[in-house]
Amino acid sequence: MLSARDSQLAADESLDAQAVVSPPTQPAVGWCVLVLLLFGISTARFATNKFFERVAEPVQPRFVVNINQASLSELRALPEVGTALAQRIIEYRDVHGDFRSIDDLQSVKGLGPKTVDRLRALLTLGDVNSEESAEAMWLARGNGPTK
Structure with missing residues (x-):
């Protein structure tokens, strides 16, 4: 039979194990997703503007x-x-x-x-x-x- 002390140690280990493997809380994940989404949108917009800047120049005939x-x-x-x-x-x-x-x-x-x-x-x-x-x-x- 387990003593009170052994029962307490087993309970503490069980709590420690749960704390180590517990997934991040939902609000933390939400904030991470939001930050990554905003970063991706701003990067894509900047890259797209730079990419099309040179393409938008008018093309002139090179010969007649x-x-x-x-x-x-x-x-x-x-x-x-x-x-x-x-x-x-x-x-x-x-x-x-x-x-x-x-x-x-x-x-x-x-x-x-x-x-x-x-x-x-x-x-x-x-x-x-x-x-x-x-x-x-x-x-x-x-x-x-x-x-």
Whole structure:
């Protein structure tokens, strides 16, 4: 049989064991979750603003193509212009002479007003120096901007 002292020691050990393994109280967990949540939100907001800051800069065309002098490969460097469409532009130019306006491109089969409007910033009727033409070729091969 256990003595009173042994019973007391057993009870104390039982209380110590419960104190050691007892989970944190619910309010403490709630505060930890709240602090972590606020920290995560502020970090995400800061990171998102910094990430999109550079992306929001407007993109400027890096080259222009003279549609009255452009070769097949220079025309293919334009977005939405493949080999067949570039060939039709050259054939139209050979038959009808130089384009007098960018809108004249709408006379080429496969080029409607919406496509011409999307290409307008990349097209010219006047002289284009060879550096810009070379850059158009460079970009057409999937390389990055040279400037």
